[in-house]
Amino acid sequence: MTTSSRTLGDLFEAFEREAFRLETLDDYSKSGSVDAYQAFLAGETQPDDYNAGWIEELRSHTEKGKRVYRVHVLSRPITDYLRFELGWGYQKNMTGGEEFFILDITGKPNPLENVPDFWFFDSESVAVMNYDGSGKYLGSEVLPPERTAEFKRYRDAALAHAEPFTEWWAKYGT
DSSP: OOGGGOOHHHHHHHOSSEEEEEEOOSOOTTSSOHHHHHHHHTTOOOOTTTTHHHHHHHHHHHTTTOEEEEEEEEOSSOOHHHHHIIIIIIHHHGGGTOEEEEEEOTTSOOTTTTOOOEEEETTTEEEEEEEOTTOOEEEEEEOOGGGHHHHHHHHHHHHHHOEEHHHHHHHHOO
């Protein structure tokens, strides 16, 4: 299969060791989980089956020894959406084995300024996630292999500046 014909789904199906995600937006509310987000805003209790499909997919990877992890670049105070994503999403996804890190840029320069959201698989394949100005997902673009080193540097910089989510959440979570 050539690079140009691969999709994000193909990359997720084929990765063998690790899948890394960089998140840079403060609001993804127009990209999915809209009903759950509205329930969160209304003060409802998180349903037991929230994100069940994703949790099942995570387990299918992590039980085979594959690593799925992400860094979210953010600053405080966090948006309502981030309170939802971190409080409901991250907490739930951890039960499927996903790992989370926070790169908190509050009061300091962003070491990843202008870097897009992306998935990075096995340090070999990159899919850039495209969003409009309101956080609506527009699709992904699998990049050619020549771009791999660039995104490896972005991943490594994100991890070097981030802290484990559970530590960050203990200090700043709401």
